[in-house]
Amino acid sequence: MKRLVVISNRVQQLNQGPGGNQGGLAVALLAALKERGGVWFGWSGSTVPEFTGEIAYEHEGPTTTAVIDLEPQDIDEYYNGFANRTLWPLFHYRVDLTEFERDFEGGYARVNHRFADTVAPLIEEEDLVWVHDYHLVPLGGELRRRGVANRLGFFLHIPWPPTDLLVSLPSHRRLVEALFAYDVVGFQTADWLENFRHYVTTQLDGTVGEDGLVTVGDRTIRAIPAPIGIETAEFEAAAQTQAAAFARDRMYMSATGRSLIVGVDRLDYSKGLPERFAGYERFLAQHPDRRGLVYMLQIAPPSREKVDTYQEIRAALDGLSGRINGEYADIDWTPLRYVNKGYPRPELAGVYRAARVGLVTPLRDGMNLVAKEFVAAQDPRDPGVLILSRFAGAAAQMTDAVLVNPYSADEMSEAILRALTMPREERIRRWESLIDCVRREDVHWWCDLFLDALEDADVAAV
Ligand code: ADQ
Numbered sequence: 001m002k003r004l005v006v007i008s009n010r011v012q013q014l015n016q017g018p019g020g021n022q023g024g025l026a027v028a029l030l031a032a033l034k035e036r037g038g039v040w041f042g043w044s045g046s047t048v049p050e051f052t053g054e055i056a057y058e059h060e061g062p063t064t065t066a067v068i069d070l071e072p073q074d075i076d077e078y079y080n081g082f083a084n085r086t087l088w089p090l091f092h093y094r095v096d097l098t099e100f101e102r103d104f105e106g107g108y109a110r111v112n113h114r115f116a117d118t119v120a121p122l123i124e125e126e127d128l129v130w131v132h133d134y135h136l137v138p139l140g141g142e143l144r145r146r147g148v149a150n151r152l153g154f155f156l157h158i159p160w161p162p163t164d165l166l167v168s169l170p171s172h173r174r175l176v177e178a179l180f181a182y183d184v185v186g187f188q189t190a191d192w193l194e195n196f197r198h199y200v201t202t203q204l205d206g207t208v209g210e211d212g213l214v215t216v217g218d219r220t221i222r223a224i225p226a227p228i229g230i231e232t233a234e235f236e237a238a239a240q241t242q243a244a245a246f247a248r249d250r251m252y253m254s255a256t257g258r259s260l261i262v263g264v265d266r267l268d269y270s271k272g273l274p275e276r277f278a279g280y281e282r283f284l285a286q287h288p289d290r291r292g293l294v295y296m297l298q299i300a301p302p303s304r305e306k307v308d309t310y311q312e313i314r315a316a317l318d319g320l321s322g323r324i325n326g327e328y329a330d331i332d333w334t335p336l337r338y339v340n341k342g343y344p345r346p347e348l349a350g351v352y353r354a355a356r357v358g359l360v361t362p363l364r365d366g367m368n369l370v371a372k373e374f375v376a377a378q379d380p381r382d383p384g385v386l387i388l389s390r391f392a393g394a395a396a397q398m399t400d401a402v403l404v405n406p407y408s409a410d411e412m413s414e415a416i417l418r419a420l421t422m423p424r425e426e427r428i429r430r431w432e433s434l435i436d437c438v439r440r441e442d443v444h445w446w447c448d449l450f451l452d453a454l455e456d457a458d459v460a461a462v
Pocket of ligand 1: 025157158228264265266299300301341342343344345348365366367368369370373
């Protein structure tokens with residue numbers, strides 16, 4: 001079995017132990033690294049006044065993490081700039097929020113060079129190299145330029161936008177052509193892959209062949225759908241722990257006899273939080289008899305706080321939650337609890353399990369793991385109902401959720417009523433079908449799917 005080199009913007013710390021807060025991706029990549037041995041490389045999260053390329057290592061058995069510090073200007077232009085002010089909004093179909101700045105592109109290119117310079121010497125001849133996400137699209141090409149002839153894979157965690165939107169990026173061609181340095185490129189869903197193929201055939205004169213082969217000029221890559229999953233077995237077990245039971249009981253006790261509707265998201269405009277609040281507000285307005293019998297908990301830890309659009313969405317949500325509670329609260333009832341912090345995974349599992357309804361309604365999402373975690377945490381004898389946006393990648397697999405258009409407050413209100421009144425047999429039937437998929441296509445399955453494709457790829461001989 002070949003050694004693995006994983007490269008992503010940030011690196012999960014080793015030695016977190018069973019009580020740690022590792023998300024599914026970290027669990028899977030660390031498991032793959034443990035099995036195969038190898039290195040996980042990325043940014044430390046810290047800055048230094050001047051880039052040195054010095055690598056800080058941590059080791060655990062066959063797994064090594066290797067991180068570098070970047071300069072403040074790198075973070076401004078690469079992370080808060082091109083990655084999160086340009087690519088993130090554009091790839092989530094938000095051209096209106098996309099900033100097109102040449103400086104950002106310069107910083108993006110510079111950091112990708114710096115990554116390539118520092119990681120290239122760590123790559124051994126037979127290693128599989130797996131690069132993650134929109135921060136690092138050009139890295140494959142930079143590695144090739146430094147003589148790396150290994151199998152190179154790239155996985156995009158976010159959507160791939162329709163061609164008409166992508167071409168609004170002045171450097172769209174360079175960005176997409178850079179993907180042809182890899183051997184395998186993975187997308188979350190067949191739809192995002194289809195958008196990619198459309199771009200390649202209409203803008204780059206490329207061709208699409210059998211088995212996902214896509215050719216532009218003299219380069220052929222394999223482009224595959226590979227929907228990411230969660231660490232289902234671990235998460236189901238987390239939902240059975242004392243910490244989970246404690247969190248669940250805390251929820252029950254704080255609202256006896258009331259049905260919980262839960263949302264858990266990074267505070268991000270792609271997650272559709274204002275629209276979700278509006279849907280819940282519509283529900284309260286349309287169903288006076290339900291007031292006092294339900295409450296909504298929205299957990300949303302802030303992210304990317306240096307980016308203006310994130311400050312704006314936070315301010316908007318503060319206003320909306322105040323308005324809803326101001327309008328509908330009673331002396332003994334708060335309709336909306338809005339919490340801006342993170343929780344350990346077992347506690348999160350307990351909160352999901354206490355909920356009658358999971359509200360996962362992003363306006364656009366590569367996959368959305370919260371939808372899968374919600375399902376994994378349910379009590380099989382009395383499961384809650386998942387309401388899921390049609391525009392989340394997860395909707396392609398989770399067709400037995402109650403699917404909604406997240407832009408429509410009316411649809412959301414109807415879905416909430418339907419979920420709250422759904423007979424137990426129907427809840428069980430839907431949940432069984434959902435959990436079946438969440439168990440089968442878990443994060444380890446995803447990891448194997450991608451790495452098998454990468455191992456089978458005809459290496460850079462091309
Ligand atoms: P994200 O946009 O971060 O990921 P998501 O898939 O929902 O979105 O994953 C969020 C993770 O953070 C979940 O595991 C969730 O439990 C955790 N989380 C959220 N709020 C939390 C809180 N308050 N406390 C603790 N944990 C919290 C990107 C893409 C997604 C894609 C993933 C993986 O945008 O579409 O599914 O990568 O590929």
